[in-house]
Amino acid sequence: MHVAEQKFATFLRSRPASLLLIVAGLVMTLAAPMLGLIPVLPDAGTSSALIEFPFSLSVPSWATALMLLAVTAMMFHINRRYNLLRTTRIVYAGFFMLMCGAAPAPPTETVMSTLLAMVLLVSLALYYLLYNRPRDRRKVFLTGVILGSAVLLHRATILYLPVLILGLTQMRIFSSRSLAALIIGLLTPAWIAWAIFDVSFNFHISVWRESPFVYFRHPSLWPAVASVVLTLLAGFVMGFMVLIKVLTLNARARALNGLLTLMAVASGIFIIADFENLFFYLTALNCFVAFQIAHFFRLNRHRSSYISVTILIIAYTAIYVCPLIL
Secondary structure, eight states: HHHHHHHHHHHHHHHHHHHHHHHHHHHHHHHHHHHHOOOOOOOOOOSSSOOOOSSSSOOHHHHHHHHHHHHHHHHHHHHHHSSSSSSSHHHHHHHHHHHHHHOOOOOOHHHHHHHHHHHHHHHHHHHHHHHTTOOOOOOHHHHHHHHHHHHHHHHGGGGGGGHHHHHHHTOOOOOOOHHHHHHHHHHHHHHHHHHHHHOOOOOOOOOOOHHHHHHHHHHGGGGHHHHHHHHHHHHHHHHHHHHHHHHHSSSHHHHHHHHHHHHHHHHHHHHTTTGGHHHHHHOOOOOOOHHHHHHHHHHOOOOOHHHHHHHHHHHHHHHHHHHHHH
């Protein structure tokens, strides 16, 4: 690389560049309602909650920004506590905020989308603590309780149960007792809600009720679709290149990064299979792919790495700006 290219690549990896991306993502999120960029979802007809709640989960844009910052803070904690990317740089945080800002979610979807990302990140943190500690089942139970509580708010959260079960194997803690602890923890919130409040449950999860071409016919949804396609492509290419490098690390590093990759792959599969809940999975997908992008950028020092990252920044910005121009 030329000197100018080296300086630019170094800047992209720096904390100021990441902070600029975070600020850009926040501005995009806060400005979206005023610019008319909040998409209009087709009427789903039924609530996504497992039980009925007497309150609305819709929040203003400033609350959305705060929740995304909370997810970013959790990402920072995980990387710093477990040395996941083996660097203190916060490239992942900048990309996460930019990716979320590029395709802002409707107010009715924001809370559950960010909550899902936070639930999965907390589950990751608990699992990382349990690596090769099969007798410590209390944290496995707690993970089940956290997931079960999220299921009460959105039924589709249950799709991540097989991922957490596979995670037990990934963390070398799988046994009949740890599996039982996870399942019992999952059922506990619903049992408490039924025993105390005598609630009724709606177990129906609808998938592919209509064609994607019909569902996404509204132009306001196109930026979200473009963002998902770009994120899936970046996650596949960069995640694969990261995986090759990760395989050369020690067993613990492979396990931690493997579980992160598993979460990313699962989120990508769910967002395609359950496309009518696209915004529900989008924040989590952005979160895990942002980790993959940052890891790719750290591991690859050659010229194409900074070019790829720059193209992604331009592409996500274009997804946000294009509806304002067209």
